[in-house]
Amino acid sequence: MNTQKESFLNRLFDVSNDPEIISFAGGLPDKNLLDVKGIENAAQDVFENEGREALQYTTTTGYLPLREYIAERYKKRLGIPACADEIRIVNGSQQCLDLTAKIFLDKGDFVGIEKPGYLGAIEAFSMYQPSFKGVEMDGEGISANGFRELFEKEKPKFFYGIPNFQNPSGRSYSTERRREIAEILTETKGIFYEDDAFGELSFDNRPIPPVKKFAYDNTIMSGSFSKIIAPGMRMGWIYAPCEIIKKFDCAKQAADLHSNFLCQKIMHHYLGKADIDNHIKKINSIYKRKCRLMCDLCDDILPGDVIRTDPKGGMFMLLTLPKGINSLKLFDRGLEKKVSVLPGIPFYTGKGGEDNVRLNFSSPSEDEIAEGMKRLKAAIDDF
Ligand SMILES: Cc1ncc(COP(=O)(O)O)c(C=O)c1O
Incomplete structure (x- = not known):
């Protein structure tokens, strides 16, 4: 910087x-x-009923019932065929940015990003010294022409974008633009990192189909409980094709063995009890x-x-x-x-x-x- x-x-x-x-x-x-009280109650239940397990080491992949909950929610909200095998729990979705960069990027590799793009992603990716390629945004999202040119000429390892309520601009991609991006990804065999940190924060509560819906195998999605439950719990997830997940598991294991199991249990318990919608x-x-x-x-x-x-x-x-x-x-x-x-x-x-x-x-x-x-x-x- x-x-x-x-x-x-x-x-x-x-x-x-x-x-x-x-x-x-x-x-x-x-x-x-x-929801301080709701989370406190969930924590109490976890301590009373499964305290010894929750305070023990666990697997790198993350708590299976929590991954199943996330997969079900994707199916119900967005009509995409998510399954728990494609989902991993992380310490806030920020960790996905670091680990994805770790498995994809070597010094000098191209990575695409929105212009302007999320500061936290720029910081995370910069640690691996890639060469950034910015694509301008208009009222409908990133320029489809710019996106195509980038994938045809520079062949970036992946493109990072936030189709829903972007940070910093608050803009969203139109459904048409999402389809266009998906088509380009399928044609060029490109990868889109679809950061959906704000996907649930739609003022009219209307779910918007992600790029993943139109190019399932070409997208890595990440999501977060930070904006809808509590950022201090540091709970997020990655949702990606299984061959990427395999590499991700190795990187995650090397980084921290696993995410906070106690918080995963509390989150899962809380989600089961609260009226999240x-x-x-x-x-x-x-x-x-x-x-x-x-x-x-x-x-x-x-x-x-x-x-x-x-x-x-x-x-x-x-x-x-x-x-x-x-x-x-x-x-x-x-x-x-x-x-x-x-x-x-x-x-x-x-x-x-x-x-x-x-x-x-x-x-x-x-x-x-x-x-x-x-x-x-x-x-x-x-x-
Ligand atoms: C676009 C975007 N992605 C990811 C994150 C990271 O969030 P968290 O690690 O809390 O899930 C943020 C945080 O503000 C964000 O704005």
Whole structure:
């Protein structure tokens, strides 16, 4: 990472504990939506009934009933024929990014990514020193022409994308674009890493068919309990063809033997008891309101030449700034006004992000969104 990026990420870390600053820069779920009591009860049941087993070592693959639960949910929600053999439990889906890079990437290999792309993926992949190839996004997802050209010319080891409510932009791929991408993958024998961290966070609770549905053997999917249950439990999964899973198991075993078994048991127990669909609906209705409020304030009080994305789910939106306002300078000015935004710069593997900032709407309260947007307006007005 270059020093400019490092220095502002360090500053961001420094200010993240300042209670006077309203943060739109983070990426946390709303803490009021964590079901503390439900998870506490599940933990108690696990300790009472299977404590000795839960505190023991287990297999690298992950707790079979939890993998079966995930497979069933894919079948029910998305109509894809998932089975537990294709699913592995990991320490948060972030671990899938590291382990996938570990098995696919050697120094100098090409890897494709959305432009802008998820910062955490760029960080994870960068450890293996690949050469990044960014593909631009439009209103319907990544450019199909750009995607085709990449797979035909550069033959990347895989392409990493987030078709649902992308981080950082909040954009989603249209169904048509998903089909086009799938067709290209099948023709070119390419691999798409489909990060579905936000798939369940659809404001209208409507499931959207993943690219995997149209190119089953060409996709590695990852999913996460972080956004719908609790990020602190660090529970996520990979869902991939069995030949990739075999390699993944070796990498996972070498990394940590297995994911936290106690948490896997608690999660499984919790999922069996709680009304998850209702819980997710509640999250979505609250995030929808917060997102609407932030969008309305963008439109009503920020200058007309600030352009925003229009998320239909997830936790983020992206603002493109008026000509002449640099995102890093706005970050600094924002801190003076006690509001933090995330400059787009770390979401680009090359140049880019000087003219945009990411805003998070899931974590701040509605009052904080209202006040924070006024402060952001004041910061922009200063330029
Ligand atoms: C797009 C995306 N993928 C993966 C992750 C990692 O999440 P976790 O490791 O908590 O599952 C995040 C976290 O914010 C994310 O935004």
